[in-house]
Amino acid sequence: MKVAFATQDQQRVDAHFGWARHLAVYEVTPTGYAFVQDFGFGEDLAEDGNEDKLAPKLQAIGDCAIVYVAAIGGSAAARVVASKIHPVKVTQPEPILDILDKLQATLAGTPPPWLRKALMKGQERAFDFEDDEVSK
Numbered sequence: 001m002k003v004a005f006a007t008q009d010q011q012r013v014d015a016h017f018g019w020a021r022h023l024a025v026y027e028v029t030p031t032g033y034a035f036v037q038d039f040g041f042g043e044d045l046a047e048d049g050n051e052d053k054l055a056p057k058l059q060a061i062g063d064c065a066i067v068y069v070a071a072i073g074g075s076a077a078a079r080v081v082a083s084k085i086h087p088v089k090v091t092q093p094e095p096i097l098d099i100l101d102k103l104q105a106t107l108a109g110t111p112p113p114w115l116r117k118a119l120m121k122g123q124e125r126a127f128d129f130e131d132d133e134v135s136k
Contacts, residue, residue, distance in 0.1 A: 001119050002036060003028050003103065004061040004085075005096045006069040010038060014093035017072040017080070018053055023060055026100060030108040033100045058083055065118040068099060086118045 005013050006020035015021065025036040039060040041053075054076055061067055066086045070093065080087045090099075106115060 001028055001066070001107075001121070002026070002061075002064040003100075004064040004067040005099070006067065007096065012093045012095050013068045013070055013090045013099065015070055017057070017067070017069045017076050017087070020057070020069075023057060023067070024096060025061065025064060026096075028100060028103050028107065030104065033104055054079060061085060063121075065121040068096075084121055086114060 003026050005024045005026070006015040006017050007013060007022045007024055008015045008020065010022050010024055021041055023039040023041075025039070027034050027036050039057075041057065058079060062083060062085075064085055066088055067080060068088045068090055070090060072080065072087050072089065077087055106112075107119075111119065
């Protein structure tokens with residue numbers, strides 16, 4: 001599963017989604033994680049209400065299941081969720097590697113329902129309707 005991190009310093013989740021200079025993307029599995037790509041964005045990001053700045057960010061993380069942010073505005077959160085990406089807000093700047101360690105451990109154990117749903121991103125849902133015949 002791919003996970004994105006909104007960051008200014010490329011080390012910690014320390015950025016508002018709309019103002020993030022970088023979105024660092026990692027691939028996470030129950031057995032490890034690997035850096036995939038860093039998407040850099042320009043300096044003119046602090047303009048509230050500028051919805052145009054969100055489109056390239058949403059495109060960059062389109063195949064991610066989760067994005068970790070320090071903060072996110074309401075309309076941006078709605079657009080992230082509509083893209084089937086689960087936003088996770090951290091309460092204070094937190095090292096990306098610490099979050100990756102925790103996420104990997106959670107995946108190796110019993111992930112909570114929201115994380116199991118995020119893991120299904122990009123996969124077709126399969127319904128098993130065994131012998132649903134109605135007897136007459």
